[in-house]
Amino acid sequence: MNPSNGKGPISMASSSASWRVGDGVSDQFPAGLRVLVVDDDPTCLRILEKMLRTCLYEVTKCNRAETALSLLRGNKNGFDIVISDVHMPDMDGFKLLEYIGLEMDLPVIMMSADDGKNVVMKGVTHGACDYLIKPVRIEALKNIWQHVVRKRKNEWKDFEQSGSVEEDRQQKQSDEADYSSSANEGNWKNSKKRKDDEEESEERDDSSTLKKPRVVWSVELHQQFVAAVNQLGIDKAVPKKILELMNVPGLTRENVASHLQKYRLYLRRLSGVSQHPNNLNGSFMNPQEAAFGQLSSLNGLDLQALAAAGQLPAHSLATLQAAGLGRSTPKSSIHMPLVDQRNVFSFENPKLRLGEGQQQHMPSNKQMGLLHGIPTTMEPKQLANLQHTAQSIGNINMQINSQGGQSSQNNSLLMQMAQSQSRGQILGETAGGHVPRLPSTIGQPILTPDIGPNVSARNGIPENIRSTGYNPVSQTSSLLNFPMTPTSELSVNSYPLGNTSGVSSLPSKGSFQQDINSDIKGSVGFMPSFDIFNDLHQHKSQNWELENVGMTFDASRHSNSAQGSLDLAQSVLAHQGFSSGQMTGQNRNAAAIGSTMFSSNNGTEHGNAQNVGPHLNALLIDNQIRVKTETFHDSNPANIFPEHFGQEDLMSALLKQQEGIASAEHEFDFDGYSMDNISV
């Protein structure tokens, strides 16, 4: 692929997907990079615009974050990179960063006159791919294209890891690249062309598309997917058939395959939640811990996959966590959904336990409030995304959140659930930055049809949330869901991590109603929806570990800044589903998530929570390490190496994983999270 010589070489945008780092990049390569710059200061905006134009980039400027978001949403593939100011009147730059990360998976550069370490750290934890100090010099802008390439490269890698045919892909890539270059008359700015290319590649065999057109697994799409899977039977559900059943134009077998992978992981996770006592107390993440790195890695769920792709997952995780954490309501309802889901998926899991626990907690979960706590006002879309992945879980979380803080545990559960769900999705989707989707899914009825009757209830919940605009909650939910798997097998471990931290950051306490700043300490009461679930399920939830976590979480929540917690949560979440490797980043997130979850579980005594709890605690304590261990706890090692799941039967995959994991981590004795084993 190369950029055509002479004229505008392959537009970064279009060819970025196919750009192979390392390939000879023509000098003109970055030219035409489509940049969106957001800053409320007109002077800076004008200067930046001029500087970027001088770098031969294609610039679009806007002075409001809302405008930027609508521009981005209106044209998902219209930009390659976003540069945003931190302090803006209508929306905090970090919030915008999260949204973008979740929904569009674009690299985002933050800038500010503030060069304080905290702010810069915040940028890192929210997933910014760079941070520029004002006044910005043109030299600093000349190299921003590297972020785009890097992200694409990572996505590609992720994509590959998810089991796609690499060769084909590569082949396709080059084809695509060539195609782009030749087709483009040097006008790489021609995003339309790029789109065409993308479409073509999409239509091609599944193994292609380096570009990875972002497939947004909306709630509806996911529901269709789940319906197809159920129709086929989880063990007979192969991407090809699922694709046929779904009959969605433009969806490739690969998209489905990766989504399926995530989904399976999610299911595994759900069924594999082990009961671990909540040790999370106090160990909840320190928001600072969350600062490990990209939250992205935390996405135990899919975020990880996404995270690998770029910062996206991180953001998503954060958001998710925030969402989940913020609202942790003790409702155990979250559990319920999980349980239901699990059942649906023919899991015989102990999840029921969770469900039960949840029921207890559903005190007055306000469903709506799920997102309340979440500091990040994720828009419904984001929630919807979350929901996709987290589906039922997300709902739970959401509900929990609305509750207001007590159900931190619930939240965590939800989060776990959400996470697992999202994870599943994410895993499948690595490429598309599904992470972002997570949050949005939350908005949507998280309950996937699979969940069964309970699910329906849950679904209702998310809607509530959406209305409140708690996107963030959903996000967390998804994250949380992850670890939530009610089944004892899944060690919620990973999840706790995320939750705790996440929770803290999330103003889960019911106060999230508005866009709360990330400072909102995650209200633990995420689980507003638990009530609903409780009703649905008559499960008695044991004390979820999460509960413990939740408790701790609350405490931790307050202490951290949203960010920190999110990170943790994310990491937690991430770990859950993701291989240990990813754990590091995930740990943080997971921890955050875990913490939130825990808080949400406070009220509920769900068995799952328990699982979560300990995990979370563990996570919090040592995000990285724990996360790893935690994840491995999950009964099914499969979770750990999501990417290798292919279309195998869930069980067989599980077995394999176990084997694989066993080798990797020899000790699954969860109680001892021995980190050493985790060979990520």
Place this chain on the structure above:
Amino acid sequence: MERNQQRRQLAVMRQSLFDQEYLDEQFIQLEELQDDANPNFVEEVVTLYYRDSARLIQSIEQALEKKPLDFSKLDGYMHQFKGSSSSIGAKKVKAESTLFREYCRVGNGEGCIRTFQQLKKEYTTLKKKLEAYFQLARQVGPAETACRPK
């Protein structure tokens, strides 16, 4: 000739702005951005700056009159103001902004008020100087500016 004299005058004026530290390196960045497509880019940006920052100055002034002083709000305004000022290279103004923020951080109202007065002075002085500079620059014609003084 008149033109040459003016050119020299312009160069001297410009140099003194840097020497007296009214302007810093960032201003040169702006000058370098000026080209045939945007021949008055620097003036355009500076005008934009003065127009936008006048609003901020006013907000700060009003906030300084409230009792008790809301330091975080003041800091917020000043942060914005500082960002703007630094982007055009207004060195002294930026220094005063930093000082002001420091006073806000420690809650020193007196210090804030004092610093703000100084800041306004620098702000106005720079404005006048730049106005004179641009006026001359316009007379001299394009391609006279943007040369690194040092």
